[in-house]
Amino acid sequence: MFKSTDRKVFHDDKELAQVTKHSPVKYPYRLNFYDRPPLYDVTVEEFETCALDRLRILAEIESSAARNRSWEELKTVTNKQCTNHLPLQTTGTQELLESQRRKDHLGHFVLRLAFCRSEDLRRRFIKAESTLFRIRYDGDNTEERQLFLNSRDFNWIPVDAAEKSKYRRELLASYSGSKNESVREQAFDTERYYKVKWTRVPDLVEKRKVFLKAGWAYVPGKEQSSIVFQEFEVHLAKALELTARSLPRLDEDSRLVPILDNLSQGFLAGVPSEWSGSGEAINGDEIKAEMVDDLAKRHFPLCMRSMHDNLRRDHHLKHFGRLNYGLFLKVLGLSIEEAVVFWRKSFDRITDDKFNKEYKYNIRHSYGLEGKRANYAAKSCQQLLTSGPSDHGCPYRHFSLENLQTALLSTYSSRGLTSADLPEIVATVKAGHYHVACTRVFEMTHSSFGVKKGEGTGGGESITHPNQYAAKSMELYKVQQDSAEKMLVE
């Protein structure tokens, strides 16, 4: 859709760009407060990939709250995802580190453009970004972190020894630590204290972890990170509001607007994974028309499964249903020849003539064999979610709660789903986390393959595409079959 022509996206201050290009180290620290926008040329392609990769991470962080992950689980999942999509190493060649940090920097700023446009998006973006920052801060080694902290003015006032001893009793009373009093006191005596306005550490105030005097919070060194995190959030909030105000200028660039629109949708359904139809079956075996019934029962997500069931019940499917389900099957690995067979058999109440005239062309068209000869991709969850209430969209969003529960039970009770599982799904749907609900159903119905709660399709990844769901399900099945086979043979 976008040509990869070189163009400036951000401000074109040539001189500054020159200077920054020549300075030896552009990103001295792994952590970044993102004070300066990227002042260099980027291609539209780079603009989009950097943002998408980062969005993947942020969307996963956001869904973690809905999936009730602990801080430790969240850290593991996020670090794993970062390794895959947005690595940010501590050690390595300077060239490598610079390129990783550049990507981190660029991706952050592109997403600012996408997420500054409404109060709700800003709030969610700040939350996800600051969580990512926290995870990285936690993972930084002490020395590296200290260097980063020294590089910024956090505006905290060191409390001198005289003041510390003046308020010794008060400070000690809020100083957490060992249950052993003398151990705690010893730690306290070597602790450094910093003063900041209390509004900068609301989390510490909330838990009464600081001493407050006339609006000043006395923060012990070990709680210093609270100041840093709060600063990060406040800083980002202000920056986003500024960006929002200057955005109309950017809106004139017609090539960027659709990308930004697409990105901000990513929070609703996770980042759409592109499941390009290679025409080859994912698991090596060719899929035949007569296999679809069986595959649907075992491996399809609710959206595709209900379309399949509708097709069987009505011997027909309306236009958008045909389109969505057809593309899904194509990407699943159904060849054009098999697709024609599948649809012909499914529409068994019409004549050959009618089928050839009205339907065959469209099937071939969707395989890129007619008309524009475009290679159409299957619809992602995001596209299904936003397609409006219908029988070809996302059932988690578009079905009534009652119908959804009935559908879940009738579809998946043979795969281990019970009515005891429904309240959790319903609650997640009510909170608007449709892809999380779908991911949970995947986990529940694949527990016999060893899939645990929170694992998703592996490493905690959520469902963002019907083909991702089906492919993973088929993969799990195949692994199990193979190992069963091995046991028989050996």
Next chain:
Amino acid sequence: MAVKEAVDTSPEVMLAFYRRLYPFKSLFNWLNHEHAPTRRFTHREFAFTLQGDVYLRYNSFNTAEELKKQVCQLNPTRFEIGPVYSARPKDKKTVRPGMFTPLQRELVFDIDMTDYDPVRTCCSGADICRRCWAFISAAVQVLHTSIREQFGYENLLWVYSGRRGIHLWISDKEAMELTDDQRKALVSWMTVIHGGQESSKKLNVRLNARSLPASLQTAVEHLATIFPEVVLSDQNLFASEDGYEALLEQIPDSQVVTSLRKTWSANPSRSSEDKWLDLKAQAKKFEKGSSQRTNLTAAMEDIILHYTYPRIDAEVSKHRNHLLKAPFCVHPKTGRVCVPVDPLHIDEFNPESVPTVGQLLKELDTAGRSEGEVGEHHSDWEKTSLKPYVDILDKHALRLMEQVRLEKREQDVSW
């Protein structure tokens, strides 16, 4: 309990009150901090409750006169004050949704007698007497000191809610600008007894070792001085079996509990004061510095906090866009005016001596007859017993206006 007089808050009475007595100018000065209208007034939400419980939100006005005109036209049973928005609330429908957000708002607190029902024996529900008012009075003293000393805010206005509670409005610039998250943190800092908590549940206020946080240490030292009179003598809370069982549940030492229960069930006539002394005596049996004694002393401090520490309605304080009844409104059930109260003399305040709207109008008639004048009334409250209360608000508003003036002068000089 006093015999209830017939309370007249009919529409005619209310209209006369708004036209002749309500101090709109004082209210304007207090909300606006300056003589000329600023956004603090013009972008402020007012909400009206009309006869028959019709509720009108998102009203806003350019001047005190405009507000008065509208109030007299609608003749509400009461009206509430909300935040200062980024646009005029009356234009809400025409501005872009993202452009209508609350920016500033006084930090407010609401303390209501109903939250004290588990710890008062004199009245219940909507009723209130001087004896249980002592709880409110203790809460005011603790909050007033804590807010000033810990958070450094200085501009506190306390307002009697007209029936059984009290409101606090904090107008310092920094307090006005607090975000919802910061308000939530502050409320949590201040909260010890959570709403809906069972009366017997142990407090969870000690961070690590056995010491109280400094802020609560100061509070408990003050509350310990009023505890004997309010809880032991006036309310006699531990006299009944239910009462002393609730007390025993808060004592961590099971041997002490068993021994006290034995004594108390054998002597039903022992007063609350006797029982508190019994508990003290038990603690003293242990050596100074021993863990049993420290634990019991800590439990006694927690008990004092439990029965007398301010019970705050957290929801009111947490959100900038929460509406709160304006000072000088009339409580429809009691007819009493919601008057400002001097926190330094809060223990002398008697809710039953607060003027009712009927009484004030009578005073006005008497004054009018003796002076023989008729006509437009602007500050007729001067002739009534409402005057000292309006004076409190005026003095408070004047201080706010003075602060803004000094601040502005400083900015002028610092160019």
